[in-house]
Amino acid sequence: MISALAAGFIFGLSSGWAPGPLLTLVITQTLQHGVTEGIKVASAPLITDLPIILVSFVLLTQVADFRGALGIISLVGGCYVLYLAYECFKTKPVSLGGPQEQPESIRKGMLINFLNPHPYLFWMTVGTPYLLRLKQESLAASLLFMASFYGLLVGSKCILAVLVGRSRTFLMSKGYLLILRILAGMLALFAVFLIRDGLVFLGILG
Numbered sequence: 001m002i003s004a005l006a007a008g009f010i011f012g013l014s015s016g017w018a019p020g021p022l023l024t025l026v027i028t029q030t031l032q033h034g035v036t037e038g039i040k041v042a043s044a045p046l047i048t049d050l051p052i053i054l055v056s057f058v059l060l061t062q063v064a065d066f067r068g069a070l071g072i073i074s075l076v077g078g079c080y081v082l083y084l085a086y087e088c089f090k091t092k093p094v095s096l097g098g099p100q101e102q103p104e105s106i107r108k109g110m111l112i113n114f115l116n117p118h119p120y121l122f123w124m125t126v127g128t129p130y131l132l133r134l135k136q137e138s139l140a141a142s143l144l145f146m147a148s149f150y151g152l153l154v155g156s157k158c159i160l161a162v163l164v165g166r167s168r169t170f171l172m173s174k175g176y177l178l179i180l181r182i183l184a185g186m187l188a189l190f191a192v193f194l195i196r197d198g199l200v201f202l203g204i205l206g
Helices: 002-017 021-033 035-042 044-062 067-089 105-114 117-137 139-165 168-172 174-201
Strands: none
Touching: 002 117, 002 139, 021 035, 021 067, 021 105, 021 139, 021 174, 035 044, 035 105, 035 139, 044 105, 044 117, 044 139, 067 105, 067 117, 067 174, 117 139, 117 174
């Protein structure tokens, strides 16, 4: 039980704070639309990871070569992240008193996470095998691992959204636009990495 709790804590916190498209989207949505929208993005894994976990179980037991599937997911995800980078780059100063476009944070967060190959890789190589071992020893330990993992994974990103939300009055400044330009560049960089991973998985790149 203690080892399961510790493993969930370590994996969840490291994944929650690791740089990536979802973390960057938490920051951009918080800056553009407020803390609530950032928290919605941070909560996306709670919705998208269940089918990812189920897919990892199927792939482990039935599919001999899953690199092609991960390659396609990476390519589609890279293109979508490039689109988000463009949206972020063209953002204009926000009038706090005026109407804003619909943030669609849940949809964006779900797409980012679902099209990102890294959750698949984690559950394929680490999470699912570990859960299978825990299940043989104790179902309670498996549930404890899942609870601690997602508690830290989502919780750490929510904390970041709250911290970033304190800069809400910064939205009308040039500094705000500069931050968004930098974040757009980060998203574009992550998109390049995803596309590269996809090409590697498909055997196009060595």
